[in-house]
Amino acid sequence: MTTTFKQHLIDPEICIRCNTCESICPVQAITHESRNYVVDAAKCNFCMDCISPCPTGSIDNWRLMPQTQPYTLAEQFGWDDLPAEKTPEQLAAMGVAEGVTVTADDAAPQAQTDAAPDPTGQAPFNPSAYNATLPPWSAAHAYTNLYGPRAAEAFVTATVVGNVRVTEVGTEYDTHHLMLDFGAMPFPVLEGQSIGIIPPGADAQGRPHHPRQYSIASPRNGERPGYNNISLTIKRVLQDHQGNAVRGVASNYLCDLKVGDTVQVTGPFGTSFLMPNHPRSHIVMICTGTGSAPMRAMTEWRRRLRKSGKFEGGKLMLFFGARTKEELPYFGPLQSLPKDFIDINFAFSRTPDQPRKYVQDLLRERAADLAPLLQDGNTHTYVCGLKSMEEGVVLALRDVARGAALNWDEIGARLKREGRLHLETY
Amino acid sequence: MSTINYSDKIPNNVNLSEDRTLQRALEQWQPNYLNWWQDMGPEGSVDYDVYLRTAISVDPQGWAQFGHVKMPDYRWGIFLNPAEAERKIHFGDHLGEAAWQDVPGEHRANLRRIIVTQGDTEPASVEQQRHLGLTCPSQYDLRNLFQVNVEEGRHLWAMVYLLHKYFGRDGREEGEALLERRSGNQDNPRILQAFNEKTPDWLSFFMFTYFTDRDGKFQLCALAESSFDPLARTTKFMLTEEAHHMFVGESGVGRVIQRTVDMMNQLKTDDPAKLRAAGVIDLPTIQRYLNFHFSVTIDLFGADESSNAATFYSTGLKGRFEEGKRQDDHRLKGQTYQVLNVVDGKLVEKEVPMLNALNEVLRDDYIKDSVGGVERWNRIIDKAGIPVKLKVPHKAFHRSIGSLAGAKISPDGQVVSQAEWDAKAKEWLPTPEDRAYVASLMGRVVEPGKFAGWIAPPVMGINRQPVDFEYVRFN
Ligand SMILES: Cc1cc2nc3c(=O)[nH]c(=O)nc-3n(C[C@H](O)[C@H](O)[C@H](O)COP(=O)(O)OP(=O)(O)OC[C@H]3O[C@@H](n4cnc5c(N)ncnc54)[C@H](O)[C@@H]3O)c2cc1C
Ligand code: SF4
Ligand code: SF4
Numbered sequence: 001m002t003t004t005f006k007q008h009l010i011d012p013e014i015c016i017r018c019n020t021c022e023s024i025c026p027v028q029a030i031t032h033e034s035r036n037y038v039v040d041a042a043k044c045n046f047c048m049d050c051i052s053p054c055p056t057g058s059i060d061n062w063r064l065m066p067q068t069q070p071y072t073l074a075e076q077f078g079w080d081d082l083p084a085e086k087t088p089e090q091l092a093a094m095g096v097a098e099g100v101t102v103t104a105d106d107a108a109p110q111a112q113t114d115a116a117p118d119p120t121g122q123a124p125f126n127p128s129a130y131n132a133t134l135p136p137w138s139a140a141h142a143y144t145n146l147y148g149p150r151a152a153e154a155f156v157t158a159t160v161v162g163n164v165r166v167t168e169v170g171t172e173y174d175t176h177h178l179m180l181d182f183g184a185m186p187f188p189v190l191e192g193q194s195i196g197i198i199p200p201g202a203d204a205q206g207r208p209h210h211p212r213q214y215s216i217a218s219p220r221n222g223e224r225p226g227y228n229n230i231s232l233t234i235k236r237v238l239q240d241h242q243g244n245a246v247r248g249v250a251s252n253y254l255c256d257l258k259v260g261d262t263v264q265v266t267g268p269f270g271t272s273f274l275m276p277n278h279p280r281s282h283i284v285m286i287c288t289g290t291g292s293a294p295m296r297a298m299t300e301w302r303r304r305l306r307k308s309g310k311f312e313g314g315k316l317m318l319f320f321g322a323r324t325k326e327e328l329p330y331f332g333p334l335q336s337l338p339k340d341f342i343d344i345n346f347a348f349s350r351t352p353d354q355p356r357k358y359v360q361d362l363l364r365e366r367a368a369d370l371a372p373l374l375q376d377g378n379t380h381t382y383v384c385g386l387k388s389m390e391e392g393v394v395l396a397l398r399d400v401a402r403g404a405a406l407n408w409d410e411i412g413a414r415l416k417r418e419g420r421l422h423l424e425t426y
Numbered sequence: 427m428s429t430i431n432y433s434d435k436i437p438n439n440v441n442l443s444e445d446r447t448l449q450r451a452l453e454q455w456q457p458n459y460l461n462w463w464q465d466m467g468p469e470g471s472v473d474y475d476v477y478l479r480t481a482i483s484v485d486p487q488g489w490a491q492f493g494h495v496k497m498p499d500y501r502w503g504i505f506l507n508p509a510e511a512e513r514k515i516h517f518g519d520h521l522g523e524a525a526w527q528d529v530p531g532e533h534r535a536n537l538r539r540i541i542v543t544q545g546d547t548e549p550a551s552v553e554q555q556r557h558l559g560l561t562c563p564s565q566y567d568l569r570n571l572f573q574v575n576v577e578e579g580r581h582l583w584a585m586v587y588l589l590h591k592y593f594g595r596d597g598r599e600e601g602e603a604l605l606e607r608r609s610g611n612q613d614n615p616r617i618l619q620a621f622n623e624k625t626p627d628w629l630s631f632f633m634f635t636y637f638t639d640r641d642g643k644f645q646l647c648a649l650a651e652s653s654f655d656p657l658a659r660t661t662k663f664m665l666t667e668e669a670h671h672m673f674v675g676e677s678g679v680g681r682v683i684q685r686t687v688d689m690m691n692q693l694k695t696d697d698p699a700k701l702r703a704a705g706v707i708d709l710p711t712i713q714r715y716l717n718f719h720f721s722v723t724i725d726l727f728g729a730d731e732s733s734n735a736a737t738f739y740s741t742g743l744k745g746r747f748e749e750g751k752r753q754d755d756h757r758l759k760g761q762t763y764q765v766l767n768v769v770d771g772k773l774v775e776k777e778v779p780m781l782n783a784l785n786e787v788l789r790d791d792y793i794k795d796s797v798g799g800v801e802r803w804n805r806i807i808d809k810a811g812i813p814v815k816l817k818v819p820h821k822a823f824h825r826s827i828g829s830l831a832g833a834k835i836s837p838d839g840q841v842v843s844q845a846e847w848d849a850k851a852k853e854w855l856p857t858p859e860d861r862a863y864v865a866s867l868m869g870r871v872v873e874p875g876k877f878a879g880w881i882a883p884p885v886m887g888i889n890r891q892p893v894d895f896e897y898v899r900f901n
Contacts (some may be wrong), residue, residue: 005585007563013802013805014885014886016669016672016673016799017795017798017799018643018668018669018670018672018673019669020666020669023662023665023666024486024666026486034794034798035798049486050486052486052490052492052889053489053490055488055669055670055672055673056677056886057886057890060890078803135486144485146484149510150507150508150509150510151508151511152509152513174711190877237475250563271485271487271488274488313679317613355602357714
């Protein structure tokens, strides 16, 4: 069955062709002809770097499309205005089951497009509109782009010092916990940031591979405290989003690395998906699959602080989804964290003889505890995992707010403004 | 010992705190700059909190921070695009050599001249726009005007930084002089003529930001290719901000047109007199303003044949628009380009060496870009079902630089006699009556969400704020 995604498009009626977006896009997803500026669906990774610098807002347009049939560049070059959102019937005619966004990875929640609200009366629900671009007020200062095409050094070389599988052997998807050491090279990081890995070799056109991004899974003082190392959580990609067999370039390269191998790293990246540092801050973490990496980093940093007696309070709440418990990275270690330290909620969508459960179901179940947190200025919420979870999760948060007779539009806007809701999906 | 925190006072990404000489020079310049802003910056705005976009760093998250700021407290600063490791010169005689991190002695005078000329346009437009705040058509537009002004101010900073850092005492003197010249002043005018013209009303302002700030885009693009790396990096970053200025112009004129065609349909008339009576600007007047601003602006590119342009290119000081994307040899020796001339009462094309025609090449690139936006204005008219099209005049129309200076050419490119010119000029260029009518519309509207009667509200607010957002707080 065909899956859908939100295609990133530019409104040619409002765009003034100023070139800002093209010059800012880190992956060259934006190009132009004499007529229009357009986004290449095959390249855009939804990093949102282009959104706020665009002087017109024309860059911030999204259309639900079948993953296999996005609007092509040629189509977009010919537009005078944006096409209307496809109706469920049109999508069905293109092979999408009516009204439903089916995700490739069933571990991810199913977003019901027919449940999408319509804040303006016309536009589809746009969860990224609530995504904060500023960090929490008490976040530490992040370094970014120390290595990369626009920095003094194109990359830094790191050495693999550990590579272990963190999901059970024998399940379909293996996920690896990879440790990298930077030796004497500076690579300061914070929980929530990500790095780029440049896979060796070249793509089909003979160009060097573009770097792939991975969230850092270790806390700021190292996977091993006091050492210049970090860890990553890598899922081996063996199928594309449509379920066709492919061998993901970077993920397979990384999962197969041996201790002692070296890798080329760019980054660090990320200045807003950062944890609060004030002692009474609460953290709500919502993730699927490898979206757990930044959550592990934050949890571990809090655990270390608590152990050293430097932390006063603040709740941690984790909502974690996977197909089965065997596919859930870090399942074992998570189980052994004290209950008074972290409130853990698992959602499994493929446990035999049990109803499918997704993270947004869990959010609704725990509404009574989440509603007061949503109103508390000390609460910071993080969402990370597959792109397709984003809409469902933000809608669930909205339902939690509405269920408690709160005005979601106000709360959502405040969360964004105060750097308290962060979405990172891929 | 000084206790000033330079990254607060002069936000920068050029390690200012480690360069004592530069610090001292800029510290001396800064109070004069602030005095200039007090005297010549937007009139009456000192206490306003304005919803501004401020750059606090050059990465995507940092350079577009929105919030209410008092304009004198704006973070005027020095931001350069990050350096590209081992950048190479990619055109001219030095092609393939390492880009210069310092000014080569033999190019010092030319580089200084280029930087001073660019720098001079920045305060000039602030001066030209000084009184516009008093007649703004809405709070939204007032905010846009101020945004344009603070960025021009910051671009001046950027050029002064280069002068101070790389040109020693000469540079400091040039820096001072930038604050002493005044737009339109008889004794000490701005360097380029278009920057001594008045910007008397908001239609002129929108035309100026559409056409003349777009000249800025093309000049900055050409400088962003420069072999002198600090200049390339500064102008690259300035370009990201320049976009907003063109947006103000393009959407501004578009909204004027929108309001006019709405009224045309409402009153079912295209009679300028009736439309003026209804308080909107008729399309023929808009066309005349367009003709004026377009022709004045294309003069800014300079003479169509210029040995300076050839030198700037060959020596690697200034490239072409999108030099890096072009597929030729990037040296251009032995190639030719067509420029226009009037011979025996006819416009004819003449082949000249490409290097000498680089001003014309840039002008033609500019014209292509300008035409695109005019076509988008036409779509507004078209959508309203009105069979009129605005047109960019012929490039030989109303020119006063180069071989076309003084030639009498109609907007559609026919050579005409002096008598015919005199008879028709009032159909082609804004008349004193046009200007007086437009001036009569200029009142001050500052209630949030309210707009003057001659302009439509924008489709979208700034930074996705609602249109009736409080963009300016008057204290
Ligand atoms: C900010 C950010 C953080 C990220 N953090 C992590 C992380 O912590 N751990 C992690 O494993 N990944 C993470 N990713 C995803 C990662 O960057 C790569 O996209 C992923 O590893 C696939 O790369 P690849 O080279 O193996 O596949 P490619 O060779 O790039 O792609 C092969 C095919 O698989 C599809 N595909 C890509 N990713 C997936 C997927 N996840 N599921 C199904 N199909 C896919 C592609 O569309 C393509 O058709 C992150 C991405 C971003 C933007
Ligand atoms: S969202 Fe990011 S990747 Fe996509 S077009 Fe914008 S800048 Fe490029
Ligand atoms: S930044 Fe916005 S206005 Fe400029 S070209 Fe891109 S989409 Fe168009």
